[in-house]
Every structure is written in structure tokens, then in C-alpha cells.
Amino acid sequence: MAVTVKRGEWAAAPRAAPPGTVLAAIGDIHAQAGLLAPLEEAVRQDLQALPATRRVLVRLGDYLDRGTEVRDTLALVSAAAPPGFEVVNLMGNHDLCLLFALDAELTEPQINTWLFRNGGEESLMALGLADVRSADSLRDSLRAALQPEHAAFYRDLDLQHREGDYLFVHAGIDPDRSLDDQEVIDLVWIRDRFLYPASWPHPVVVVHGHTPSSEPEVEAHRIGIDTGAFYSGRLTALEIADTRMRFVTAQRD
Numbered sequence: 001m002a003v004t005v006k007r008g009e010w011a012a013a014p015r016a017a018p019p020g021t022v023l024a025a026i027g028d029i030h031a032q033a034g035l036l037a038p039l040e041e042a043v044r045q046d047l048q049a050l051p052a053t054r055r056v057l058v059r060l061g062d063y064l065d066r067g068t069e070v071r072d073t074l075a076l077v078s079a080a081a082p083p084g085f086e087v088v089n090l091m092g093n094h095d096l097c098l099l100f101a102l103d104a105e106l107t108e109p110q111i112n113t114w115l116f117r118n119g120g121e122e123s124l125m126a127l128g129l130a131d132v133r134s135a136d137s138l139r140d141s142l143r144a145a146l147q148p149e150h151a152a153f154y155r156d157l158d159l160q161h162r163e164g165d166y167l168f169v170h171a172g173i174d175p176d177r178s179l180d181d182q183e184v185i186d187l188v189w190i191r192d193r194f195l196y197p198a199s200w201p202h203p204v205v206v207v208h209g210h211t212p213s214s215e216p217e218v219e220a221h222r223i224g225i226d227t228g229a230f231y232s233g234r235l236t237a238l239e240i241a242d243t244r245m246r247f248v249t250a251q252r253d
Contacts, residue, residue, distance in 0.1 A: 002253040003035060005042045013245035014205045014220065015165035020053040023163055023240040027060055027225040028092065028209040029077070031067030031123065035235035036076055039250035043237050044082055046248065050241050055085045058161055060209040061092025061170040061188070066119030066230040070126035074146075078153040091157035092170040092210065093188040094118060099154055102146075104139040111138060119230070159187050165203065166240070171210035172222065175200060197221065207238060216247050 017023050024043045029036050040057070047055045063077055064070055081087040091099075097114045100106045106114065111134075114120040124132070127145040132138045143151065160182070161168045167179070172194030174186045179202060186194070191211055200221040212228035216236055225247070229235040233252035238245060 001034070003038050004251050004253055005038050006249050006251065007042070007046070008247040008249075010244045010246045013240050013243055014218070014223070016243045017166070017240045018054075018164035021056060021163060022047050022050045022052040022054070023056050023058070023166065024237055025058040025060055025168055025207050025225060026237045027227060027235065028062040028212070028229060029059070029067075029073060029235065030062055030094075030119070030230040031064050031070045031073045031126065032229045032235055033069035033072035033076055035229055035233070035250040035252065036073060039235050039237055039248065040076070042248055042250070043239065044085065046239055048084070052241075056088065056163060057081075057085055058088045058168045058207070059090060060168065060207070060225070061090045061157070062094045062209065063092070064098065064120075064123045065094040065114075066122055068122055068126045070123050074150040074153065078149050088161045088168070089153070089157050090161065090168060090170050091159055091188060094120070095154060095157055096184075096188050098123075098142070099157075101135075101138050102142055102151060102154070104135040106135055106138070108134065111135065159184060162204065165205060166207055167202075167204040168207045170208060172206055172208050173202070175202070179204070195222070195224075 024047055063073055129141045129145055132141050170188050172190045173182050175197040206222045208224055209226035212226045217224040225236045225238050227234045227236040235250045237248045
């Protein structure tokens with residue numbers, strides 16, 4: 001199936017990027033390698049064409065589950081950063097589930113929730129794994145199925161990344177906690193308390209995924225770029241240069 005990459009118009013960004021730095025972030029991937037490859041190629045070309053001393057690409061997490069292009073996605077995200085780029089890979093809630101599974105730290109009810117409610121079953125099937133329900137059998141099967149560099153990729157994921165007045169996380173942050181005192185569960189799972197805070201005391205705009213919407217959402221305190229790639233066929237990136245921003249989307253035709 002063909003994929004079209006569309007670039008939106010430049011608009012005013014809520015905050016300026018750090019001097020000399022151009023930024024890009026990519027929303028929840030969910031094993032959509034066929035969308036990820038052309039989108040990242042377009043973003044790299046865009047950032048390379050902009051005057052800058054630093055070019056930073058942040059992936060917001062949820063690399064697997066729900067989709068089927070598991071091995072191709074892992075190969076893409078675990079590859080070395082392109083020359084002249086800094087690449088930051090963040091952890092999503094689905095990634096945390098896989099990490100727990102690799103260490104046999106999921107209970108049977110948690111395994112069932114991950115596999116049958118959160119799309120983990122699609123990942124196991126794509127990896128050629130049989131139905132596994134116990135923590136030990138799941139751990140052993142995953143360790144055998146994943147290439148060492150892919151397992152290492154998961155263990156090296158970051159929880160958050162800051163660039164000037166922008167904070168990149170998978171889900172969001174707790175508005176009632178300081179930036180230095182955030183809980184892992186909130187960084188990868190939070191929704192309403194972050195999406196609709198009574199007040200916003202933090203000096204950052206949060207760029208996040210996790211909560212899908214048909215179009216990117218821009219609020220005073222956040223920019224959400226999860227456009228539900230696994231069901232919409234649309235994977236979205238955000239580019240920020242100086243005081244401008246725009247969205248770039250890879251869409252299945």
C-alpha cells in the first residue's frame with residue numbers, strides 16, 4: 001500500500017526552540033514500520049535543510065503492540081542515529097509492559113491485560129510466539145525471539161527528555177508534582193489530570209503521545225501528536241524551528 005507524506009504549514013510555536021537547535025518528535029508508532037520509514041526520512045530531510053548546529057529527533061514511545069510490522073520497526077528504531085542527528089527514544093506504557101515481560105515481572109492477570117486488551121498479542125504473533133500465559137514462559141519466549149540489540153534498545157529507553165522550554169514524554173506529567181519528582185507510572189500512563197489540569201505551574205510545554213486524536217492537539221501547556229497510527233493509518237511528527245512549528249504526516253493511501 002502506498003504512503004503519502006504531507007507537510008503542514010508553518011505556524012507560531014508556543015515556545016521557541018533552544019538557540020541553534022531544531023527539534024522533531026514522532027508519535028506512537030505501534031509497529032507501523034511502513035509509515036515510520038518514510039516519515040522519518042522526510043523529517044530528516046526537513047531538519048537537514050534548516051540552519052542549525054543541533055538536530056534532535058525524539059521518538060515518543062510505544063514501538064510495538066497493536067500492529068504487525070514488529071521486526072521491521074525494531075530494526076528501524078534500534079539503528080544508529082543518522083550523521084549529524086541526536087536521536088532520543090522514550091518509553092511508552094506498551095514498552096514498559098514488554099520490559100516487565102522480559103524480566104518475568106508480570107502477573108498472569110497483567111499478562112492477559114497486556115496481550116488481549118493492549119495489543120500485545122499482535123506483537124507475540126508477529127514474533128512467531130505461541131500462546132504463553134506464565135511469566136516465566138513469556139520471558140523465555142521473548143528473550144529467544146528478540147535479537148540482542150532489540151532487547152538492549154528496550155533497556156536503554158529514556159523516560160523524558162528536555163530541550164529548553166519543551167519537555168518530551170510519552171503520556172504526560174503530573175501537574176501537581178515538580179518536574180524532578182515525576183512518577184514513572186504518570187510519565188507513561190497519565191491522561192486526564194495532565195490533559196485537563198486545573199492549573200499549570202510548570203515552565204515547559206509538554207510534547208506527548210499516548211492519547212490518540214484524529215488531529216494533533218495544541219494547548220497552552222501541551223502538544224499531543226498521537227494520531228492513532230495502528231487504526232487511522234496516519235503517523236504524525238512535529239517539527240520545531242526557532243519560533244515556528246508544523247506537523248508532518250505519513251498517511252496510507
